[in-house]
Amino acid sequence: MTTTHPSGPTAARPSDGPAVALRSLTKTFRTRAGEVTAVRGIDLTIQPGEVVAVLGPNGAGKTTTLDMLLGLTDPTSGSVEVFGLAPRRAIATARVSAVLQTGGLLHDLTVAETVRLIASTYRHPAPVDDVLARAGLTDLASRLVSKCSGGEQQRLRFALALLPEPDLLVLDEPTAGMDVTARRDFWATMHAEAARGRTVVFATHYLEEADQFADRIVVVADGLVIADGTTAEIRSRASGRTVRATLPETLSFEERHQTLVALRRHPGAASVTADDSGRVAVVATDSDAVARVLLVDVGAHDLEVVTGSLDDAFVALTSAPTSAPTDASAPQEESR
Incomplete structure (x- = not known):
């Protein structure tokens, strides 16, 4: 958790433009084997109130990028602004708090003592009891930090991050060490924080967390x-879309075979499978065209169009050769 001595309360502040603005951001480290470039030119803008998940495989540059966003390390080139301020200035004025994976806790204190101690470093902290309740720690207030599980310690870091009532919360693998119930409760709390208008940026390996919680995903x-x-x-x-439909029962075996052959030759179809009941599934680069063929030309029924899973998309994106940044919302020629 990043602690500072803020200059005032965080309520009713102007947005000052984007919550986060990264411009041509790079970071290179020197190692015994030579220079290693962890971040190679990231451009990213996040508006106030957005909830953004950052996904990527190990070594992708996620944590290094968050470290630069928090002022924990300086970029080799490029710029970082948080609400129009340099990162360290944004933190010093209590605009930003972070929940990191490790560090920042004194094991000889209780949970409540830890929160009170950190609260004393702020000029206008949120009430300790309120923060404990929002982090789901009221029942653990008298427990020593050393007796808390890894997931409970993560919730304590989250409580500390809430003390200055920040405008931006940065979370690096926030539910690491939590069981399923604790993760569910944590995200329920985060939904409540987002409803307050807080900007949230979190890195996670749990794809379902990004799927269920984020407004936007950055890979x-x-x-x-x-x-x-x-x-x-x-x-x-x-991943494209999958079009499923049931072929007409009146088709003969030969007609069904010819229909599948025609679908496989269709330029909008990437793959075609069918079961014995006549249910066909087409992974389509042009789902509209494939659906039109099935409904109009073939006379199929019970049609549905679904997108691929986020897991499939993540694997496809991160296993492909790295190229220029892609705006997923921009029209793509192959998906028209």
Whole structure:
């Protein structure tokens, strides 16, 4: 958790433009084996009130990017602004708090003592009891930090991050170490915080968290933003759509075979499968055209069109050769 001495309360502040503005951001580290570029030119703008998930495989540059966003490390080139301010200035004025994966806790204190201690460093902290309740820690207030599980310690870090009532919450793998119930409760709390108008940026390996909670997903690979859009846009861009329908019962075996052959030759179809009941599934680059063929030309019924799973999209995006950043919401020639 990043702690500072803010200069005043966080209520009723102007937005000052974007919550986050990253411009041509790069970061290079020197190692014994030579220079390693962790971030290779990230451009990213996040507006106030957005909830954004940052996804990417290990080593993609997610944590390095968040570290620069928090002023924990300086970029090699490019710029970072948070509400129009340099990162350290934004933190010093209590605009930003972070929940990191490790560190920042004194194991000899109780949960409540920890929150009171950190609250004393702020000029206008939120009430301690309120923060404990919002983080789901009221029943654990008297427990020593050393006796808390990894998930409970993450909830404590979250409580500390809420103390200054920040405008932006940055979360790096916030539910690491939590069981299923604790993760569910944590995200219920985060829904409440987002409803207050808070901007939330979180990195996670749990794709279902991004799917269920984020308004927008940014996929990072090899130090670049390779996709940026809503969950539906990411799914559609990476995996296309699957069109399912039931072929007419009146078709003979030969007619059904010919129909499947024709579908496989259709330029809008990537793959075609069918079961013994006559239910056909077409992975389509042009779902509208495929649906039209099935309904009008073939006379199929019970048609449905679904996007691929986020897991499929993530694998497809991050396993492909890295290229220029992609706006997932932009029309793509192959998906028209």
